[in-house]
Amino acid sequence: MSTQKLKEIIKQVLPDVETVICWQEGFDKLNVTPIFITSPEQADKVVWNALCAQNLASYLPSQKKKVAVAVKGCDSRTIVQYMQEGLIDRNNVVIIGIPCKGVISKKKVQKAIGNEPVEDVTFTDGSVKVKTPSGEKTFAIADVCPSKCTSCQFPTPIVYDQLTADAIQSDKPAESVYADVAELEGKTLEERRAYFLSQFDKCIRCYACRNACPMCVCQDSCIAETRDPHWITQKLSLDEKLMFHMIHALHLAGRCVECGECERVCPMEIPVAKLKKKINKEMKELFDYTPGVNPEDKPPMYTFNVDEAKIKEHKL
C-alpha cells in the first residue's frame, strides 16, 4: 500500500532530479539493498518494508547534482544534521518521507532461525513470517527490532517534501531513549571499565562502523588511517582498539544522530553507539541540545557562550 504510493511519488519527482535513492530487494528475501533510480522503469523495483533499515541519507553529501532520497523518521535526523553543518544544500534534495513503525534487525532474525537459508519473507501488520527449508516462523517486529526502535521518538520524518502515508506520533516515553546509558551509569567505575574493555576487545578494526556512519564525513582522510598525524598504529592491541573507538566517539561529540548504523553493520556486535549516546545525554543536559532535530540549531561544539550556565569550575 505504502510501497505503491512510494513508487508513484518516485515517478512524479524523477523528471526534476538526477537520481532517486531508495531500497530494492537484495540477493534474497531477507536482504534489502539501495537502488539509484534514473529511469521510470526502475521505479517498479522499489520496495518498502520493515527490512529497509539502511540509512540512505548517508549518500547525500557525496552527491553533486539534485537528488531525491527516501527516508524514515530516524534517517531524517541525519538530513537535519547535514543542514546544520552546511554539508548539503536543502534546495538540491527532494526528501520522500516514510512514516515508519519500526524496522527489523536482520541479525536477530538470522539468529532466531539458526542461520538457515531464507526462502520467503512476508509481512503482516506488526509481524513478519520467515520461511526456511525446515518450516515457517513468525516474529513480532517489536521482538526483532534494533534497540533504536524500542525508544523511537521520531517515527515520522522531521523534514520532508512528500509523505507516503499519514504522519504517526511516537508512543514511546522520552526517558526511554537514554535508559541503557542510565543503566550503565548506575554501575561502579570498575564494572564499566571491565564492560567496555571486554566489548572493545572484540573489535577487529574493520572500520565498518566508521564507513557506515552518516556523520563520519572525512572518510578517506580519517585520522585513524593517516600516517601524519599517526594517531593509531597497526598493532593488534586493546589500546589501539580503544583509541579508535575514542576517535569515533569524540569526533561525533554532539553530532551523533543515533541512527544506529554503526551497530547494525558491526560484525562483532559491539555496542558502538553507547559512548556517543552518553555524550548526547550530556549535551542535552549541558546545552539542551539534541542532534538532528532543528535545522536552525548550531552543534554545541561549533559554538560557545561567554558565560556557560551549566559548566561549573572544577575544584581540586
Added chain:
Amino acid sequence: MSEVAPKELRIVGFLCNWCSYGGADTAGVGRFKQPTDLRIIRVPCSGRVDPMFVVRALITGADGVLVSGCHPRDCHYSDGNFYARRRLEMLKRLLPFLGIDDKRFHYTWVSASEGAKWQQVVTDFTKQVHALGPMHQK
C-alpha cells in the same frame, strides 16, 4: 631512616603559551616548591588541546592529565578557551563512563601572574593523582 619519597607518577600538563606557561614560569622564578611529577607540554592556546590528546596520554601511559589555559575572557586569541571549556567539560563527563576516574583529568585557568596559584594547582592535582595510584599496572 627518614621517610622515603613516594614513587613518582607520570602526569602530563598541556599549558597555553600565553597564561599558564607564563604562570608556571612565574612560579619557577619565585622559587615556589612544586612536585616534580608533572611534564609540561606547551601549546599555543588551550583551544589547541584536542580531547584526543588527553585520551591518548591516558591510554598510552600517563597517570594523570592537567590542562590549563587563560581565564575565560582573557584568551590571547579572544575565544580559544571558550571552545576548550566545552570540549574539556564533555571529556570530563565521558571519561568516568568509560571507567577512567575523572579525578585523573583536570582542567583549570591560571594566568601568567598567578605563580602561587600555579603552585597550588600542581601540588593539589599531584596529591589527587597519587591518592589514586598508578593507572597502568606494570
